[in-house]
Amino acid sequence: MIRTLRFTVRTRGRTDIVDITSQVASAVRGSGVATVFVSGSTAGLTTIENEPGLLEDLREAFERIAPSSRRYHHAETAGDDNGVAHVRAAMLGPSLTVPFADGRLLLGTWQQIVLVDFDTRPRTREITVQLVGE
Amino acid sequence: MIRTLRFTVRTRGRTDIVDITSQVASAVRGSGVATVFVSGSTAGLTTIENEPGLLEDLREAFERIAPSSRRYHHAETAGDDNGVAHVRAAMLGPSLTVPFADGRLLLGTWQQIVLVDFDTRPRTREITVQLVGE
């Protein structure tokens, strides 16, 4: 059994972190694996406890890896101001796979699925959830 | 064909790195994809050569990304001392997918599947292996 769900999420960009757990959870039936994927090269997916202080901590870690203030080659070669967003997104990755059983995602108690939008402007993002199960 | 295996791993926390390759390998039959997932927001999964010096090198890289000595907002907003663990886990990610063929994981010779437990105390971790194959 394979099912595909697609939905959109509006973000504010600039490492905006949006909890999409409920959208993924509501698609799940029986047992199997959910592949979650964000189309686009300036956003990524991961899991984290959705707690405001922690989301700020994660943003600060991305500042250390790929600072906003830095000049990126992408600005010169492509004329775009979002080199920082591309680098952070490539580091985080666009895909996540989460198993489920008895119609429930096997997440920990404090573990939420989040979209992280690194782009330098608000965006509407396409999320695909592909369910392989029985 | 979908099969699910769950097992627990005891860790010492503080970026303890535990090789779980044999547990995953022993579940595999025929050909397909193994999704490995750790429930919890302060641990992650990856592959690495399981060599003590290298594991120390990986720990030091995580110190650069998210230093242990830093004050995290999570301590103020949630009263927890493990902000460092959440940030590192969100960076690494909780899921890994490894194809297999003829009953064998398609890992490289020096490539082991490891659980990295970033929490600030020893933990018992739930690992799920979901096999889709034939």
Place this chain on the structure above:
Amino acid sequence: MIRTLRFTVRTRGRTDIVDITSQVASAVRGSGVATVFVSGSTAGLTTIENEPGLLEDLREAFERIAPSSRRYHHAETAGDDNGVAHVRAAMLGPSLTVPFADGRLLLGTWQQIVLVDFDTRPRTREITVQLVGE
């Protein structure tokens, strides 16, 4: 329906970034999920816009996380000069899952699948694409 495709990619090493989108795309029929995996502990997979300036930006970010100039414990414990490559690969991860529909990968317009080879010498890499679909 499960199908497996394997191909090799020659790289120059030293964080060489090679676009493998067309190889993955050409294997896809109908709808499902493609798991892409690189065998070996000194390379990884992600998605990025394949633009030379940006690839240089990504290499510079890896220099911050795991500098080339650093002395790695791996050199002392294993006698290998590629500790930097192992650490970067463990951070990036060896697997990627990309959904497809109507025979087309659901990538964004500027989102390419890339192999990043961190090893300190040229390598020939084995890539596995496992397709679960209908």
